[in-house]
Amino acid sequence: MMTAGFVYQGSRRMSTSRRKFIKQSCALAAVAAVPRSGNGWFERARRQRDKIRITNVERFVFYLPYHDFHAKALFRYHGPNIQARTVFKVSTNVGLVGWGESWGVSPFSDEDRRRYVGSSPFDWLAARKDLPMNMAAYDLMGKYLEIPAWKMIGPQVRTRIPVAAWTVSQEPEALQREVKHAASLGYRWIKYHIDEIQNVLDQTRAMQEVAPKGFRVHFDFNVNSTLSHVEPILREMEKFPVVGRIEDPIRISETEGWRHLTETCKSEILVHHGPAEFMNRGLCDGSMAGHAPIGSAIRVAALADSAGLPFMLQQCGGFINQAFLAHEASVFPQATLDHCNLALHWNDHVCRQPMPVVDGMVDVPQGPGLGIEVVEEKVRQAAQLPPPAYEPFLVKIMYTNGPTIVARHLPHREGHTDDLRIMKRLLGDTFPGPQPGYNNPVRSEMWDDLDDPLFQKVWKQTENQRYVVL
Structure with a gap:
């Protein structure tokens, strides 16, 4: 490739x-990266950086739908924490707006707000915290100087x-x-x-x-x-x-x-x-x-x-x-x-x-800042929708010529998003079957037949115990 x-x-x-x-090849790429003309934007930024100030930061959390064919699998594996996205709208005194984004529910405290409001986006060049706010800052700087964000990172x-x-x-x-x-x-x-x-x-x-x-x-x-x-x-x-x-x-x-x-x-x-x-x-x-x-x-x-x-x-x-x-x-x-x-x-x-995506590649946006247009109305509408609800299901872990272990998985609970990756997280320190690994004779499925009496029985049993062996 x-x-x-x-x-x-x-x-x-x-x-x-x-x-x-x-x-x-890397060395040649580095040579090719040497700028062939002066960075006029840098001088403009030095002169004008204090004229643009952040006046407000708005935070929106929403849960857009996955594609139907894998929506249930993704939601059950990681819960709402992965489906969630947090978008930040950063407003300024000059009328420009910058946008940033993260997956999951990103916190933004009053202290965070005080740190950003009143500052210049240029104060956050090469910052080592707050990736979504990095995006908004580079979006604003690029729009202010009328250059794409990459120019403020390097050639x-x-x-x-x-x-x-x-x-x-x-x-x-x-x-x-x-x-x-x-x-x-x-x-x-x-x-x-x-x-x-x-x-x-x-x-x-x-x-x-x-x-x-x-x-x-x-x-x-x-x-x-x-x-x-x-x-x-x-x-x-x-x-x-x-x-x-x-x-x-x-x-x-x-x-x-x-x-x-x-x-x-x-x-x-x-x-x-x-x-x-x-x-x-x-x-x-x-x-x-x-x-x-x-x-x-x-x-x-x-x-x-x-x-x-x-x-x-x-x-x-x-x-x-x-x-x-x-x-x-x-x-x-x-x-x-x-x-x-x-x-x-x-x-x-x-x-x-x-x-x-075309042949495994995406184009770098060409406009000022991030070079993309966010539809604010869609952001606000999405943020009004409720998060997806957890529905009962069980994880059925089936070993060939071995036990079938059934357990609840509650990825919406704090600290349990990744429990399915490691069996001790899901089942505790002791459980039947071979030593956990990546090449065991095992296949697992999500079980959600709510009308099955056996499902209801096991569901009730797992209220008070980590797993049931069928």
Whole structure:
């Protein structure tokens, strides 16, 4: 797959010569990034920065619908916390409005309001906090100076950026539908967290059967396992061309295990929940910055530059969020991995025009600021709608020639959004069956037959106990 001047092949090991090629390519990209003319906007900003002031910050939380085919699966897996989006409208004394966005319900305290109101958007250049407010500040600065946001981050090295779809772990046939849907929208990659209640090899085999040629999957291994458990699984997975990248394969403390996988795996090994400095120590093939404020993203980009390795951004939200991500990734020379955003996850939007994915890429918006138009009326209307309601269901974990374990999953409760990934979170410290892992003979389904007397019996039993064995 050709991506911004780099060739990545998920089915072939990154050889020494390939690493050298990547480093040379990164160096050439850095040279190409040298500005060819003066930054006139910088002088204008220096003279005029104190003439624009933030006068108000409004916060809107809403829950736009998912696509029908996976709406129930996504909501049940992560609850309303993932479906929620928070949009910030930032007003100024000069009549300009900036927009920012995050996924989930982002807090905004009175202290936050005092910190921003009265300040200049230029006070927040390269800020290391509040990603959604970073977006609004860069939107305002760009509109004020009549330049695109990327100019205030650095010289642009690409006008299109590679992007990836995202989903949750499901039954193999459900992941087949996810792959086909993502491909139909123009994506060439899809990312998801594997979990201990499905078999990742069964999932991989199923996705391979339906994936278009060149389509790849990015597997997140949750940074919770060991080399001895994960390596045999990776060797089997890598027999399938659809396997492209492995994120957080083992615990961060097993640094030599990271080195071993990086040196021997065909797939690219990425670090997320660990030091980005792994790139400079030969412990990974690249890095991911998740929901990173602009200042933190700049730091990761600098580390990637010094290591000569690629990295990606993951900051989930709609088109406001994706527009800012595109401006960032258009500037960072090594930001060549497929960036993850949920913009096409929802079946409705609050922006005038979408950002379509074409051959795995989206264009960097060209207008001033973020370069997109937010329809304020749609934002306000969406914020008036109630959040989706939790409906009773049970998780049925079925082992071949072993127990069937049934439990409640309550992702809407604080601290329980990700319980399905790790069985101890869902079931407690002790439960029947084999040692939890990613290649057990297991398949799990959501059970919601409210008219079934057995369902009602188990539902009542799980009021006071973590699980029931059928």
